[in-house]
Amino acid sequence: MVESKVRNKILLVQAPPWGSYAPPLGIAYLVTFLKSHGFGSEIYDLNMDIFLNSPKEIKEKWDTQDFEFWASGKAVDNLYCKMECLADKILSFDAGIVGFSATFASAPFLNKLLSILRKKADDDGLTIVIGGGGASYKEGRSLFKKDLIDYFVIGEGEYPLLCLLKDAQSGNIALSDSNCVVWKDDPVDHAACLKAARPDLINIDDIPFPTFGEFDIEAYTQGDLIPLISSRGCIRRCAFCCDSPLKKPYRVRNPENVAGEMKCHAQRYNRKRFEFCDLLINGNLEFLDKLCARLIDMDLGMAWGGQATVRKDMDSFLLKKIKKAGCGGLTFGIESFSDKVLKLTSKEVTVQDAKDTLVKVKESGMLVEINLIVGFPGETEEDVDETIDFIRQNSALIDKVNSLNICTIGPGMYIYDHLEEYNIDKSMIHDWYAWFTKDMSNTIQVRTERHKKMLSVFSELNLIPIWQNVKK
Numbered sequence: 001m002v003e004s005k006v007r008n009k010i011l012l013v014q015a016p017p018w019g020s021y022a023p024p025l026g027i028a029y030l031v032t033f034l035k036s037h038g039f040g041s042e043i044y045d046l047n048m049d050i051f052l053n054s055p056k057e058i059k060e061k062w063d064t065q066d067f068e069f070w071a072s073g074k075a076v077d078n079l080y081c082k083m084e085c086l087a088d089k090i091l092s093f094d095a096g097i098v099g100f101s102a103t104f105a106s107a108p109f110l111n112k113l114l115s116i117l118r119k120k121a122d123d124d125g126l127t128i129v130i131g132g133g134g135a136s137y138k139e140g141r142s143l144f145k146k147d148l149i150d151y152f153v154i155g156e157g158e159y160p161l162l163c164l165l166k167d168a169q170s171g172n173i174a175l176s177d178s179n180c181v182v183w184k185d186d187p188v189d190h191a192a193c194l195k196a197a198r199p200d201l202i203n204i205d206d207i208p209f210p211t212f213g214e215f216d217i218e219a220y221t222q223g224d225l226i227p228l229i230s231s232r233g234c235i236r237r238c239a240f241c242c243d244s245p246l247k248k249p250y251r252v253r254n255p256e257n258v259a260g261e262m263k264c265h266a267q268r269y270n271r272k273r274f275e276f277c278d279l280l281i282n283g284n285l286e287f288l289d290k291l292c293a294r295l296i297d298m299d300l301g302m303a304w305g306g307q308a309t310v311r312k313d314m315d316s317f318l319l320k321k322i323k324k325a326g327c328g329g330l331t332f333g334i335e336s337f338s339d340k341v342l343k344l345t346s347k348e349v350t351v352q353d354a355k356d357t358l359v360k361v362k363e364s365g366m367l368v369e370i371n372l373i374v375g376f377p378g379e380t381e382e383d384v385d386e387t388i389d390f391i392r393q394n395s396a397l398i399d400k401v402n403s404l405n406i407c408t409i410g411p412g413m414y415i416y417d418h419l420e421e422y423n424i425d426k427s428m429i430h431d432w433y434a435w436f437t438k439d440m441s442n443t444i445q446v447r448t449e450r451h452k453k454m455l456s457v458f459s460e461l462n463l464i465p466i467w468q469n470v471k472k
């Protein structure tokens with residue numbers, strides 16, 4: 001049973017499926033932030049607990065390609081016998097609030113776990129909160145059993161959770177703080193939604209970087225890696241993207257603060273390999289220039305990489321500095337090598353811009369990785385051939401294809417809110433993967449064929465994509 005004395009203590013839980021190679025940044029940020037405000041907070045990386053205790057054939061389900069195992073509910077059948085123990089473990093922390101970090105793929109697993117947790121906790125006032133990607137949009141929230149959940153936190157979780165904990169401390173979860181917006185998707189819902197009222201006013205340098213002190217950092221599979229993030233949001237608004245609209249406006253940290261974080265982790269954990277989890281690391285070139293200058297000065301032999309966008313103003317001088325500062329490679333969301341498709345996606349760049357960038361990155365000595373999307377509405381067979389021709393002619397510029405994804409359409413994306421512009425009717429979207437255009441020129445079959453065609457070219461060139469969202 002949960003005692004009232006710990007009502008303002010929160011347990012932050014990472015729900016599966018999530019990466020097993022490094023600690024999850026979302027709850028790592030939240031725990032450090034809440035502790036800095038004097039609130040008792042603990043971490044339970046449930047995702048890792050299950051991963052580490054699973055046999056080899058189940059461990060394979062943590063491959064990012066296998067998220068359907070979780071999203072379809074198959075994981076529940078496989079892990080059902082463990083659910084009771086997992087619920088007991090969660091309750092053993094004696095926290096009055098339990099916050100789960102979840103994606104849409106976690107919903108079936110969490111629905112089962114929460115029903116057991118609620119039953120075991122009885123009517124003791126346990127507050128259950130869901131945050132992370134799964135809570136972002138109404139359609140995603142509807143996958144969760146809302147009668148088992150008290151709050152969904154939308155977007156960045158630091159300040160909404162702080163409001164919740166302050167109210168819990170005063171013994172009254174009424175969300176009186178005007179820094180938070182509260183609503184219900186449907187008036188009959190038990191679960192309320194919470195969001196920071198003015199994320200634009202939050203100075204991200206006021207949010208302390210994670211210490212990872214609450215994690216068993218040695219348990220993760222890439223023992224030499226630390227994840228970090230230097231910005232929130234993105235400077236672009238690509239029509240297929242649901243990430244950029246959620247974390248508005250784009251904000252970047254002080255470069256000194258980021259370099260300090262890297263130094264701190266290098267000293268504490270003796271790790272010098274970093275993965276930037278930013279949506280893009282080159283949203284503010286002045287920041288990037290200063291960060292690199294600082295890393296070069298510190299001369300600690302850091303190695304790092306991240307995702308970037310094509311920018312005409314990212315010159316060879318800066319790229320050489322980025323390389324000198326330890327960046328081994330950059331992953332560019334190119335999406336297509338057809339100017340027509342780039343325009344349709346609102347990428348704000350041309351094929352020539354992309355090529356110029358790839359040439360400069362290669363010349364600087366860094367590895368080039370690219371992400372591509374096939375089947376964007378409006379794309380034709382000729383556009384696919386243009387992309388293929390470009391890749392054949394310029395394969396020397398590409399070291400790796402990080403992802404070759406089939407275009408999906410879902411909440412939060414510009415396309416989803418402007419379907420008519422793309423010749424699609426709402427009734428033609430069965431799910432994020434299965435949609436078609438009014439003239440049937442773009443259907444799931446068409447996209448799958450185009451994907452196959454591109455994949456065979458990549459196989460020939462020995463550039464097999466690491467990640468493809470093809471439904472098995």
Ligand code: B12
Nearest residue numbers: 018019025026062099101103104131133134153156157243
């Ligand atoms: C890096 C990343 C990963 C890495 C994680 C590395 C690591 N060690 O953490 C890896 C590659 C493992 C990963 C995997 C997956 N990912 Co991912 N990932 C991301 C990415 C690019 C950044 C996440 C991040 O670290 N951000 C930095 C931290 C600080 O921010 P945050 O995680 O968003 O956390 C903040 C808020 O969300 C919130 N919050 C988070 N948790 C909680 C919990 C509570 C209680 C509260 C109140 C708030 C809260 O507060 C946090 C601090 O502000 C996001 C894209 C994005 N826009 O965020 C996608 C994203 C989160 N991933 C997503 C998905 C679906 C997955 C996968 C399930 C499948 C897939 N498509 O790859 C897999 C998991 C399967 C598997 N076995 O790994 C989706 C979620 C979509 C959704 N609607 O649910 C996103 C949004 C990308 C997308 N648009 O498709 N991912």
Ligand code: SF4
Nearest residue numbers: 234236238241244279
């Ligand atoms: S550059 Fe990437 S993160 Fe930014 S809007 Fe485009 S797809 Fe989204």
